[in-house]
Amino acid sequence: MLALVAVIDFLASPDIIIRPMLVLGPAFASLWCGIRRTALVGLTALALSAALSYHHHTLGRRHNTLTLLAMAGVAAASVAASADRKKRERILADVRSVAEVAQRVLLRPVPRLVGPMHIAVGYTSATAEASIGGDLYEVTLTPYGVRVIVGDVQGKGLEAVETAADVLGAFREAAYDEPDLTGVAARIETALRRRLDAEPDGRTPQEGHGRSPATGPGRTAESTGEKFVTAVLAEFGEGEIVTLLNYGHPPPFVLRGGEGGFAEPDDVAPPFGLSDLGAAAPRPHTVKFAPADQMLLYTDGVVEARDGEGRFYPLAERAHLLAAGDPEQALSDLRADVLRHVGGRIADDAAMLLIRRR
Structure with a gap:
């Protein structure tokens, strides 16, 4: 840019003054370059301007001196802007590092084989540059089989992350101790109620997402004044049966021999945290899960993803995307299709857990 402006000004007549545009050099350098390089570009722009002024016999004139002073000011401001940008980049890098550590603690990497x-x-x-949110998942190998939880915390932000941490902590501890899923679920409910009861009075509930099966269509967290966590718990035992407990969460999708369907619970149950409404706890229900079968557990960010015309993502119609031989590739294909459906970034966090029986 500096060279182009310098050549044009050098070839132009003295009446056409182009060299003040040299200030664009340090200004743009401050957006991408470090402090030293920005300073070097600023000094180069000043040197070129002085040389061109000498060439056109304007060096020492009042208006030319003012131009050089203005360029020096812009160069100094560019260096300061570059220094401030680098400082903010370091702070952002530190924040991202902390977020990555928090993510590894909250959502620990799941082994490929369990x-x-x-x-x-x-x-x-759903948030650009975000690493963690209110969606949660965990897979644990216990004496009673492989136990899984996939859930979604009502609300967003730090409070949702804290609630997710409480739920996961209770699940990780109870999954090893309790002989059945109902005991695990009871421990989670107790831990969540303890957290909700300890919150300061008068705290405004965060905005809810989705419906609460316990409160009926159209009634969300705002109307009930409650916070909750929807979740599905699954236990894969030694046989070809999976035991499921559904707490107001989208039902798992089971794919068997190229055909699939939703593992709908036998009865409607409230999410965790809404036990004080008096609704009965869910009853465990079982699903056949033979070798080579697949089960997809997910959060509502998947099925509630809308395209430009407001249509939800048709998960059942896109189940063929899970046919890839490698589960990671199959899940990657489905995720890419969800993003194509919405035409960009999704409106809500979306977690997916694909399980195949080897």
Whole structure:
């Protein structure tokens, strides 16, 4: 840019003054370059301007001196802007590092192989540059089989992350101790109620997402004044049966022999945190899960993803995308299709857990 402006000014007549545009050099350098390089570009622009002024016999004239002073000011401001940008980049890098550590603590990496199961995980954040959110998942190998939880915390932000941490902590501890899923679920409910009861009075509930099966269509967290966590718990035992507990969460999708369907619960149950509404806890229901079968557990960010015309993502119609031989590739294909459906970034966090029986 400096060379182009200098050549044009050098060839132009003295009446056409182009060299003040040399200030664009340090100005643009401050956007991408470091402090030293920005300073070098600024000094180069000043040197070129002085040389061109000498060439046109304007060096020492009042208006030319003012131009050089203005260029020096812009160069100094560019160096300061570059220094401030580098400082902010370092702060952002530190924040991202902390977020990555928090993500590894909250959502620990899931092994590819857990007992007889081959597992793939996918997480897509609705917020640019975000690493963690209110969606949660965990896979644990216990004496009672492989136990899994996939859930979604009502609300967003730090409070949702804290609630997710409480739920995951309770699940990780109870999954090893409790002989059945209902005991695990009871421990999670107790931990969540303890957290909600400890919150300061008068705190405004965060905006809810989705419906609460316990409160009926159209009634969300705003109308009930409650916070909650929807979740599905699954236990893969030694046989070809999976035991499921659904707490107001989208039902898992089971794919068997190229055909699939949703593992709908036998009855409607409230999410965790809404036990004080008096609704009955869900009853465990079982689903056949033979070798080579697949089960997709997900959060509502997947099925509630809308295209430009407001249509939800048709998960059942896109189940053929899970046919890839590698589970990670199959889940990657499905995630890419969800993003194509919405035409960009999704509106809500979306977590997916694909399980295949080896």
